[in-house]
Amino acid sequence: MIRESLMEVGRINMRMEELRSKGRAEDDQEMLDLSMEKARMLRPCVNLTAEDKVFLARKIERPHIDDFIKALFTDFFEQRGDHLYDDDPAIYGGIARFHGIPVSVVGHRKGHTAEENVAYNFGMAKPEGYRKALRIMDQAEKFGRPIITFIDTPGAFPGIDAEEHGQGEAIARNMARMSSYHVPVISIVTGEGSSGGALALGVCNRLLMLEYAVYSVLSPEGFASILWKDSSRHAEACEIMKLTADDIREAHVADEVIPEPLGGGQENPRRLYGSMDMAIEKNLSALMAMSPGELLRDRRRKFRGMQ
Amino acid sequence: MEKEERSLKTVFRTVTRKLAPDYVNCKSCGRRAVRKVWQENMNICPFCGRYQAMSADQRLSLIFDPGSRQDFNSDAGVRDPLNFPGYSEKAKKLEKKTGLKESAVTAFGRINGIKVVAVVLDTRFFMGSMSSRVGEKVTRAVETADREKLPLIIFAASGGARMQEGIHSLMQMAKTSSAVQEFSENGGLYISCLTHPTTGGVTASFATLGDITLAEPGALIGFAGPRVIEQTIGVKLPKGFQRAEYLHKHGFVDRIVKRQELKEVLYDILKLHEDSRGAFTEDILKGGSR
Numbered sequence: 001m002i003r004e005s006l007m008e009v010g011r012i013n014m015r016m017e018e019l020r021s022k023g024r025a026e027d028d029q030e031m032l033d034l035s036m037e038k039a040r041m042l043r044p045c046v047n048l049t050a051e052d053k054v055f056l057a058r059k060i061e062r063p064h065i066d067d068f069i070k071a072l073f074t075d076f077f078e079q080r081g082d083h084l085y086d087d088d089p090a091i092y093g094g095i096a097r098f099h100g101i102p103v104s105v106v107g108h109r110k111g112h113t114a115e116e117n118v119a120y121n122f123g124m125a126k127p128e129g130y131r132k133a134l135r136i137m138d139q140a141e142k143f144g145r146p147i148i149t150f151i152d153t154p155g156a157f158p159g160i161d162a163e164e165h166g167q168g169e170a171i172a173r174n175m176a177r178m179s180s181y182h183v184p185v186i187s188i189v190t191g192e193g194s195s196g197g198a199l200a201l202g203v204c205n206r207l208l209m210l211e212y213a214v215y216s217v218l219s220p221e222g223f224a225s226i227l228w229k230d231s232s233r234h235a236e237a238c239e240i241m242k243l244t245a246d247d248i249r250e251a252h253v254a255d256e257v258i259p260e261p262l263g264g265g266q267e268n269p270r271r272l273y274g275s276m277d278m279a280i281e282k283n284l285s286a287l288m289a290m291s292p293g294e295l296l297r298d299r300r301r302k303f304r305g306m307q
Numbered sequence: 308m309e310k311e312e313r314s315l316k317t318v319f320r321t322v323t324r325k326l327a328p329d330y331v332n333c334k335s336c337g338r339r340a341v342r343k344v345w346q347e348n349m350n351i352c353p354f355c356g357r358y359q360a361m362s363a364d365q366r367l368s369l370i371f372d373p374g375s376r377q378d379f380n381s382d383a384g385v386r387d388p389l390n391f392p393g394y395s396e397k398a399k400k401l402e403k404k405t406g407l408k409e410s411a412v413t414a415f416g417r418i419n420g421i422k423v424v425a426v427v428l429d430t431r432f433f434m435g436s437m438s439s440r441v442g443e444k445v446t447r448a449v450e451t452a453d454r455e456k457l458p459l460i461i462f463a464a465s466g467g468a469r470m471q472e473g474i475h476s477l478m479q480m481a482k483t484s485s486a487v488q489e490f491s492e493n494g495g496l497y498i499s500c501l502t503h504p505t506t507g508g509v510t511a512s513f514a515t516l517g518d519i520t521l522a523e524p525g526a527l528i529g530f531a532g533p534r535v536i537e538q539t540i541g542v543k544l545p546k547g548f549q550r551a552e553y554l555h556k557h558g559f560v561d562r563i564v565k566r567q568e569l570k571e572v573l574y575d576i577l578k579l580h581e582d583s584r585g586a587f588t589e590d591i592l593k594g595g596s597r
Contacts, residue, residue: 158540163531166515168510172480172510173516175480175512195477196477196512217470227471303478
C-alpha cells in the first residue's frame with residue numbers, strides 16, 4: 001500500500017513549499033535532500049495495485065473539475081441549475097473556450113477540503129444535477145458546440161428526495177439524449193467513475209481516462225457488500241473488478257489512457273494538464289472533422305458494440 | 308444407531324414431502340395454498356392479495372393470445388467477461404433449475420390480435436440483473452420492434468446491474484438507452500411495465516424511458532436500494548417509499564395495473580396508437596419536416 005509513502009511525500013511537499021517561500025540560499029542543501037527523499041518515497045508508485053489506484057483516484061489533493069477548467073479553458077461562463085426545480089452543487093459546468101473554440105463543459109464536482117466536499121455532496125449528484133448537465137449539453141447540441149465532460153463520482157446520491165424526483169429517470173434520460181447528439185462528445189474519467197451516476201455523463205464519442213482513474217459498475221465497497229455481504233473485502237474487490245484505466249481500455253470501453261506524473265496528478269499538476277490538453281486537442285480535432293451525422297452514428301456504433 | 312435414526316428421519320421427510328400436495332407459502336402473510344390455486348390466481352396471494360413474482364412464461368401467457376408466442380434470441384447464454392470466480396458454475400446451476408439461459412426472454416406475440424415485441428425479465432435468474440447478454444437481448448428486441456414497426460412492451464424486474472460482469476454490465480445501460488432513443492425517434496411505441504422489484508441499472512436505463520409507464524401494485528421501484536439509502540442518510544424511510552403507488556403519486560408512473568386487467572389495458576393503449584403508426588408518421592415523413 002502506497003498510502004504511507006504518499007503521506008510522507010505530502011509532508012515533504014509542505015516543507016519544500018515553506019523553504020521555497022523563504023527563498024534563502026542556505027536552505028539549498030535541505031531542498032536537494034528533500035527532493036531526493038521525495039523521489040525515493042515515490043519509487044513504489046512505479047508498480048501500483050488496483051487498490052492503490054482506487055486510493056489515488058479518491059485522493060482529496062487530486063486535481064478536480066475546477067482545476068481543469070482553470071487550466072485548460074478560457075472565458076468560462078458558469079451555468080446554474082436545471083431551470084426546473086433546483087441547482088445541484090455536485091454538478092459544475094457551463095460554456096468556455098478550448099483553444100479558442102466555444103465548447104460546453106460539465107462534470108461532477110469534488111472539493112479539496114472537507115468543507116468543500118460537504119458543499120458539493122462529494123460529487124454525488126441528485127436528479128437536479130443530471131438535469132442541469134442535460135440542460136448544458138442540450139444547449140451545446142443546439143449551438144453546435146462540442147461537449148467535454150469530466151467524470152469523478154462515487155455514484156448517484158442515494159436519498160429520499162433523489163428517489164422522489166426520479167433519480168433513475170434522470171440518469172436514463174441523460175444517456176438516451178447524449179446518444180442522439182450531433183456534436184463531438186469527449187468524456188474523461190478523472191477520478192472515480194462509479195455506477196450509473198458516472199455513465200450519466202459518459203455517453204461519448206471518445207472516452208479518455210487518466211492513468212490512475214478507475215471506472216466501475218459500483219464502488220469496490222458496494223461491490224463487496226452486495227456479492228459477499230462483506231464490505232471489508234475491499235482490496236479483493238478492487239482486483240477482481242478490473243476497474244483500472246488499463247483494464248477499461250483492454251475491455252474496449254476506454255479509447256485512451258492519459259499518463260499521469262509518478263505518484264498521481266497532484267504531484268505535478270502542470271504536467272498532468274499538459275497531457276490532458278494534448279489528448280483533448282488531438283481527439284477533438286479528429287471529431288470536428290466529422291459531419292454531424294457521422295458523429296451521431298459513431299457514438300451509436302460505439303455503444304451498440306459494448307458487449 | 309443415532310446416525311441410522313437420522314437418515315431414516317430424512318427419508319421419511321423426503322417421502323412425505325413428495326406425497327403431500329404441492330404448496331406455496333406466501334412471502335408476505337406466510338399462509339400457504341396449493342400451487343395450482345396459487346397459479347390460477349396469477350401468483351397473487353389468495354389470502355392477503357400481495358403480488359408475487361411471475362416467471363417469464365407465466366407473464367407471456369397472461370398477455371399473449373394463446374399460440375401466438377414466438378421467442379427469438381432464446382439461445383444466448385451467460386458470458387463471463389471477467390472470468391469471475393464461480394460465476395459460470397452458478398449460471399449453469401440456475402439454467403438447470405429454471406430452464407432459462409439468461410434472465411431476459413424476448414418474444415413476438417399478439418395481444419387481442421395486435422402483434423407486438425415483448426421482453427420479460429425473470430427474477431429467478433440472478434435476480435433479473437442486467438448482464439451483457441441481457442443488454443444485448445433487450446437491444447435486439449428494441450431493434451426488432453423498430454425494424455418491423457411493432458410496438459414494444461418491456462416487463463422490468465431486476466436487482467440492477469450484474470455485478471459479476473463489472474464494467475460490461477454497466478455499459479448495457481448506455482446501449483439499451485441508446486437503442487430506445489433511436490426507436491423513439493423513429494416513432495415507435497414503447498410501453499414499460501415495472502414489476503417487483505425494478506431497481507438500479509435497469510431503473511436507470513430502459514425501464515424509465517417508456518412512452519407509457521405502468522406498474523404492478525406494491526412493486527418496489529427505485530434507483531438505490533432502501534437499505535443503502537437508510538445507511539447513507541441515517542433516516543427512517545417514509546411508509547410506502549419506492550412502492551408503485553408512491554411513484555404514481557410522485558408522477559413517474561402513468562397507471563397502476565392489476566394483473567386481472569393487464570391484457571385489456573395493454574390492448575387499449577395499443578389501440579390508441581394503432582392509427583398513429585401508419586398514417587400520421589408516414590405523413591410527417593412525406594412532408595419532410597425532419
